Ligand code: SF4
């Protein structure tokens with residue numbers, strides 16, 4: 001309490017009623033498809049040969065690799081992850097500027113799991129009225145078993161969700177066997193538990209509160225909207241003045257909204273869209289289905305609530321005949337499409353040109369150079385050869401830019417410069433001693449190390465320096 005004002009608003013219980021219609025169907029299709037992808041993807045196999053995991057999508061933390069079908073990402077290539085995040089963000093902005101919050105209404109994990117939990121609740125406890133009655137009733141055997149069963153199923157879904165998540169980070173069949181024998185490492189077990197309970201809490205209890213108060217996207221999504229963005233709209237001109245209507249009564253002098261509240265009681269966010277577009281609206285379209293069903297029953301045209309744009313509304317107001325078009329090409333959508341194409345193009349180019357071999361060279365700093373007894377100058381380097389193939393390989397190291405130089409490669413002992421071995425899918429680290437008599441007054445010489453795969457003749461170069469004096 002602060003100066004008599006209560007700053008805490010108690011969560012209002014929302015009991016969305018069942019609804020039928022094309023947007024509800026779309027939500028079922030989206031929910032089933034996304035859940036199927038989420039739960040079954042870790043079981044997809046992908047043959048990468050003997051020395052690599054055969055899980056199609058795997059983030060192998062101990063092995064420090066990420067596998068995505070034919071793509072294999074090393075820690076040095078984490079910029080691909082940055083690219084994917086940029087693509088996801090711009091893709092979301094692009095879709096939002098075109099179709100409003102359809103991501104929230106149909107594809108966001110919070111929406112999908114909440115929808116699933118509400119479906120379970122409805123199957124066990126009944127539709128809206130039955131659930132309200134049950135909540136208000138005294139503690140009876142019926143209430144205990146119905147509530148108990150709902151929570152058990154929610155927890156089971158949460159467990160499957162947490163279980164599926166950890167499969168993305170481990171070999172799914174192996175981990176599944178460990179789980180059924182209660183033999184999982186504590187780190188894996190704690191992730192499963194954490195995700196089980198977060199799913200249970202977010203989809204079972206927090207629900208619309210997550211979208212309204214926790215999700216930052218709800219706060220700034222209007223920045224992506226313009227007059228041509230599709231949003232859920234109640235046609236006030238047609239609907240008002242609203243009021244109850246008896247069969248056979250005239251529609252003269254009144255609006256088509258019969259104030260039945262169907263659009264409100266199906267809304268998973270508990271809002272009344274007739275009050276205008278609100279931040280809470282996730283554009284799920286369930287109020288559209290509810291109102292269309294009512295309109296059909298009373299013999300009026302559908303679409304009193306619909307997906308529409310501000311431009312269409314203004315066009316209708318001004319009597320234009322083109323009052324229901326969707327303008328896809330707009331400056332905003334074109335910017336987003338261009339950014340998407342550029343980032344996507346760069347990533348695709350990077351993937352296509354990705355070398356199975358990489359070389360890193362670090363010049364030793366202490367000392368920068370050493371003068372040998374014969375007058376020549378020696379510089380030391382540490383080189384790292386990344387063998388990204390799944391076979392052991394041998395390489396040849398050459399250097400250019402310093403004239404006749406004597407080069408020695410060392411690991412545990414001396415290694416032949418034309419037979420440097422690196423195991424499959426690993427990084428070989430070597431010390432290189434480069435001695436030369438550069439002559440002249442130049443102190444820093446630009447040199448280029450090149451490593452060549454003895455089998456495929458593929459090569460990779462890395463620029464460095466040779467320091468010949470103070
Ligand atoms: S469902 Fe349609 S008719 Fe019923 S209250 Fe909502 S807008 Fe009015």
Ligand code: SF4
Nearest residue numbers: 267281282284285287
């Ligand atoms: S107002 Fe309609 S579209 Fe918006 S959240 Fe509620 S039911 Fe979904």
